[in-house]
Amino acid sequence: MQALDKRLTFPHRSFPSIHVAGTNGKGSVAAKIAAALEFQGYKTGLYTSPHISSFQERICIHRKMIPQSDALAILSSLFDATEDLTLSFFDLITALAFTYFKQEKVDFAVIETGLGGRLDATNVIHPILSIITSIGWDHTHLLGDTLEKIAREKEGIVKPNIPLVAGPSAAPFYPYAIPAPPGENAFFDLENQSIAKTALLHLQKQIPISNEAIQRGLQIRPRCRFEIRDRLILDVAHNPDAFKKLVQALEFHFPGRKFPFYMAFSADKNWKQCIEIAQPHASEIFLLKGAYPRLVSPEVIQAQFPSLKSVSLEEAKEGVICGSFYIMNYFNEIYNDLL
Numbered sequence: 001m002q003a004l005d006k007r008l009t010f011p012h013r014s015f016p017s018i019h020v021a022g023t024n025g026k027g028s029v030a031a032k033i034a035a036a037l038e039f040q041g042y043k044t045g046l047y048t049s050p051h052i053s054s055f056q057e058r059i060c061i062h063r064k065m066i067p068q069s070d071a072l073a074i075l076s077s078l079f080d081a082t083e084d085l086t087l088s089f090f091d092l093i094t095a096l097a098f099t100y101f102k103q104e105k106v107d108f109a110v111i112e113t114g115l116g117g118r119l120d121a122t123n124v125i126h127p128i129l130s131i132i133t134s135i136g137w138d139h140t141h142l143l144g145d146t147l148e149k150i151a152r153e154k155e156g157i158v159k160p161n162i163p164l165v166a167g168p169s170a171a172p173f174y175p176y177a178i179p180a181p182p183g184e185n186a187f188f189d190l191e192n193q194s195i196a197k198t199a200l201l202h203l204q205k206q207i208p209i210s211n212e213a214i215q216r217g218l219q220i221r222p223r224c225r226f227e228i229r230d231r232l233i234l235d236v237a238h239n240p241d242a243f244k245k246l247v248q249a250l251e252f253h254f255p256g257r258k259f260p261f262y263m264a265f266s267a268d269k270n271w272k273q274c275i276e277i278a279q280p281h282a283s284e285i286f287l288l289k290g291a292y293p294r295l296v297s298p299e300v301i302q303a304q305f306p307s308l309k310s311v312s313l314e315e316a317k318e319g320v321i322c323g324s325f326y327i328m329n330y331f332n333e334i335y336n337d338l339l
Contacts, residue, residue, distance in 0.1 A: 001091050001121045007081055008095060011102040012125045015045070017109045018199065019125060021117040021154045022133030022167065024242045025192045027222055029133050029167075032196035033203075034110040036217025038062050040209045045101040045109035047122070049090070052224065052328045059097045066100055074099050090114050094121040116143050118156020129202060130157050133195055134169030136241030147172070163202060167195040169241070187252040188245035189226070193218045224328045226253075231318035233259070236325050238269050243277040246322060250281060260319035262311070264288040264295045264327050271296060274323065275305060282320075286311045292326040 005012075020030045027048045034046040044062065051057040056065040074096050082092075094114075101109045111127070113120040135151045143153045151173040158164055166173075168180035168191060178198050181190040200214045221227075226249050227234045237246040250259065261282045265271035278285060287298035287310045298310035313321070313330055321327055 001087075001094070001124055004078075004082060004085055004087060004091065004095055005098075005124045008078075008099060010124075011095075011098040012109070012111075014102040015106050015109050017111050017125050017127045018129045018131065018203075019111050019113070019122065019127040019157050020131045020133065021113040021120075021157045022131070022170070023136035023150070023154075023239065024169070024245065025133040025167065025188070025195065026112050026131075028189065028192040028225055029131060029196045029199070030110045030112045031222045032192065032217050032220050033199055034060075034108075034217075035063070035220040036196070036200050036209065036214050037108050037110075037203075039213040039216045042107040042207075043105070045097070045104070045106040047094070047097040047101075047109065048112045048222070049093075049114050050325050052325060053332050055093060058093060059100055061101070061104055061106060066096075070100060070103070071096060074103070088121070091121045098125075113157065116150075116153035116156065118153045120156075123157055126159065127157075127162060128206070129163050129165065129199060130159065131165045131167075131195065131199055132157070132170050132174070133167040133192070134241065135173055136169065136239060165195060165199045165202065167191065187226075187249050189221060189249075192221075224325075232316065233320045234328060234331065235320065235322045236328060237274075237322045238265065238324050240270055240273045240277060243274045243322075246320070247277060247281045250320070258283040260316075261285045262288055262313065262316040262319060262321045263323040264292070265301075265323045266294055266326070267296050269324075271301060271323070272304060275301070275308075278322075284309075286316070288313055288316075288321075288323075288327060288330075292324070292330055295324060295326060 020026045030048055034044045037044040046060045049058050059066040078095055111122050113122050132154050135147055143150045166177040168177055171177040178194055196218055224234045224236045235246050237243050261278050285308050287301055287308050289298050289310045302308055313334055
């Protein structure tokens with residue numbers, strides 16, 4: 001990625017950036033900060049991952065996806081420039097984002113890491129502010145088998161003389177982290193708002209940004225983060241920490257009420273612990289079949305949880321759909337109304 005970045009003459013240097021890492025919450029925090037800057041009148045790029053239905057969702061300016069024509073034109077030039085380099089899909093999309101933001105002359109870009117931080121493709125940037133939202137168990141096969149090792153990878157985005165905002169879920173590793181919102185079952189978005197607000201108040205010392213723009217930005221939440229649609233709740237929780245926040249959100253919004261859960265997981269996720277976290281809060285748990293080829297089959301999970309039934313997503317009429325980003329795309333294909 002460094003070689004590609006140099007070959008492209010460092011496109012990210014044409015705009016100031018805010019870099020966001022963390023196990024959970026980083027996409028929401030990035031979206032809130034970008035929205036606040038937008039509401040202030042700054043032309044603001046936002047780079048997040050993964051996507052739900054189209055990779056164009058990852059690259060937005062003012063919450064509008066990169067047009068297909070721009071994506072194809074830039075990718076074509078990238079392919080020509082990288083024939084001799086071994087690059088991942090994420091490397092190319094990151095370079096596409098930086099090049100597009102430069103082309104469109106954004107005032108700011110908010111950049112979310114893909115995985116970890118230290119070796120992440122986004123870590124070629126030199127931001128004006130770094131943010132670590134949380135440290136938790138995910139991608140342990142790549143980031144390490146202890147929280148300390150995972151924290152080391154996340155803190156790889158920290159750079160000399162660049163301010164750092166650390167969220168309350170990162171507190172064991174950063175004693176100066178901002179405090180958690182009060183309440184045992186506080187809604188997880190309150191924590192995301194607190195992190196984003198701290199970051200924006202810091203930026204406010206350097207650039208004009210009104211309190212009104214900040215408050216409007218804090219209310220923005222990406223799709224499928226405890227998104228209530230009729231009688232269904234869509235949430236991309238896919239690791240134990242995210243499941244803990246999901247059940248806390250249910251208790252916050254619907255105290256004492258139990259819902260049916262409809263779940264599917266990618267093979268590298270700790271689905272056993274996620275199910276165990278959900279069980280006390282679920283009226284019943286169903287495993288989604290046929291949702292996406294990369295997801296663990298219900299039969300594999302039923303070997304450890306034989307009482308769980310498998311159903312198709314069309315049978316989910318009321319309850320919580322969770323476990324993976326991929327399910328949300330499947331939901332969109334069935335109902336054609338997510339985007």
